[in-house]
Amino acid sequence: MPSGSPAWLPDFEEWIERAASWSGPVLLIGGSPRVREGLARLLHGQGPTRGGWFRLVDAAYGAPPGWLRVLCHPDALVSGGTLFVDSVDCLCREDQLQLLAWLDERVSADRFVRTPWRIIAGLEGLPGRGRILPALLDSLDKWRVDLR
Numbered sequence: 001m002p003s004g005s006p007a008w009l010p011d012f013e014e015w016i017e018r019a020a021s022w023s024g025p026v027l028l029i030g031g032s033p034r035v036r037e038g039l040a041r042l043l044h045g046q047g048p049t050r051g052g053w054f055r056l057v058d059a060a061y062g063a064p065p066g067w068l069r070v071l072c073h074p075d076a077l078v079s080g081g082t083l084f085v086d087s088v089d090c091l092c093r094e095d096q097l098q099l100l101a102w103l104d105e106r107v108s109a110d111r112f113v114r115t116p117w118r119i120i121a122g123l124e125g126l127p128g129r130g131r132i133l134p135a136l137l138d139s140l141d142k143w144r145v146d147l148r
Contacts, residue, residue, distance in 0.1 A: 020046035024142040025103070028122040031147030033058065036086055036122040039145065044082040049118050052081030059095075060087035068098050086122035088140065089132040096133045103139040 019026065020043045028036045037056060044054050057063050085091070091099065103119070121140045123132075125148070 016042065016046060019043055019143065019145070021048065022143050023048060023118055025140045026118070026120045026143045026145060027137075027141045028120065028145045028147060030123075030125055033060070033086055033122070035147060037084065039147070040082070040084040040086075040120045040122070043120060044084075044118075047082075047118065049080050049082045052079055052117070054082050054084065056084050056086065058086045059090040063091060063095055068095065068102065080117050082118050082120060084120045084122070087124060088121040088136075089123055093133070096136050100133060100136045100139060103136075 026040075026043065028039060031039070040056075041054060044050060057067055085099070088096075088099075119140070
């Protein structure tokens with residue numbers, strides 16, 4: 001270990017390795033949007049989707065119309081990659097329902113369908129009532145990273 005490295009660095013590197021290899025949904029809570037995006041990119045770059053695409057949808061600024069249909073195109077899913085939806089609680093109800101349906105096709109309570117892609121979602125803080133569908137939160141909250 002280089003001189004001057006923080007004592008927690010080996011633990012953090014081990015955690016990143018374990019989290020990056022996880023193929024299920026990851027939920028990042030807290031931190032700034034830049035920190036959440038940086039961590040999502042790090043997990044993507046260290047994980048099984050590292051050779052594929054990385055798509056960022058920042059719902060705080062409004063998701064573009066049809067964003068989920070484009071990202072779920074069979075070619076995008078076959079080529080593999082990471083979908084990072086930041087401020088997922090800012091998605092409109094219709095987009096949350098579409099994302100939930102998309103996840104439900106691939107994720108069940110006890111297993112994950114192996115796919116060449118992964119999803120990482122970000123929240124500013126703990127979800128407020130009425131901002132995110134409880135079922136969507138449950139589907140995304142399989143590996144929680146608290147950055148607060």
